[in-house]
Amino acid sequence: MSIAVDRTSRPERSVAAELVKPLAGVAAARKNPEGRRDIFATCVVVIVLLVAMEITSRFVPDYIMPSPVTVWNAARELFFSDPYHVAVTLVRLAISVVIAMVAGVLIGLAMGMFPSVRPYLKAIVVIDTGIPALSWMLIAVFWFKNPESRIFFILLVILLPFYALNVYEGVRALPKELVDMIESFRPSRWQVLRYLILPHIVAYIFLTTKSVIGYAIRMVIFAELVASAVGIGARMNLAQSTFRIDQVLAWTFFLVILNLLLQAIVNGLEKISLKWRAEATVR
Structure with missing residues (x-):
């Protein structure tokens, strides 16, 4: 049975780790804005609906809107x-x-x-x-x-x-x-x-x-x-x-x-x- 051995030296590993950290940070930063955009879009839709309800309620009876x-x-x-x-x-x-x-x-x-x-x-x-x-x-x-x-x-x-x-x-x-x-x-x-x-x-x-x-x-x-x-x-x-x-x-x-x-x-x-x-x- 052959076992793969990691032959990378420690300095090379540290350099690779330093390169991976910024990439991970970029990936995390990309995920957070997407979630914030979803929350922002939901808030905008809710506000629009409330404004539409308020405007409609001024022209129709309360039992309708x-x-x-x-x-x-x-x-x-x-x-x-x-x-x-x-x-x-x-x-x-x-x-x-x-x-x-x-x-x-x-x-x-x-x-x-x-x-x-x-x-x-x-x-x-x-x-x-x-x-x-x-x-x-x-x-x-x-x-x-x-x-x-x-x-x-x-x-x-x-x-x-x-x-x-x-x-x-x-x-x-x-x-x-x-x-x-x-x-x-x-x-x-x-x-x-x-x-x-x-x-x-x-x-x-x-x-x-x-x-x-x-x-x-x-x-x-x-x-x-x-x-x-x-x-x-x-x-x-x-x-x-x-x-x-x-x-x-x-x-x-x-x-x-x-x-x-x-x-x-x-x-x-x-x-x-x-x-x-x-x-x-x-x-």
Whole structure:
């Protein structure tokens, strides 16, 4: 067995290190402005929307478009009166996304690693993706008496196919060279899963999570509106029935902020988990 030996002298190493440091600094400097530009663009869009709301509210009745100040007062009122409903929605969202992630990853791995069951699992997942969300909501009302079971079932069947299909595509995208190399050591199936497949699909799991967060928030609100008397969706339904559009908009802005916060959390976890992976920049 031949072992590669590093024959670079120490002075050469120090010179190389000095050359690499400025390049790393330039790369870091390039990343920070991009993040600042995103934040700046988001702030500009928010300001434009608020200005448009203020101008529109001066020409239409309050029940059509309230002013930003009115919406802010409604948001303050809801923040102190409805924290329980916010907590319930967040717990439902977190549990449903985690369980859908685990189940979807397992199904995706089974589709990628076991050719005998792949066609059947793939058919089930594809059929699931073709069923409208409204159909699942109506079916859940017939099948389950408990509102929590209804909401959990709705989110599970809607989010699971995203993880299953993306993980399956991640397994298919494994480089053939890596597969041939690890198979040359005659590993067990568990070793292939641990050392090759799982590290490879982590990026696909994070990508799927970032893609479904906003969709999952919309679905949990819709499910609460249809199948529950507790949660943000139920409170929005109550605001609509009492013609409180200021509360509807206040809840809407809260959900937008929640989506941005969850996206930032997932992005941070992705950077920590995939810090070993070099990022390519296309000019």
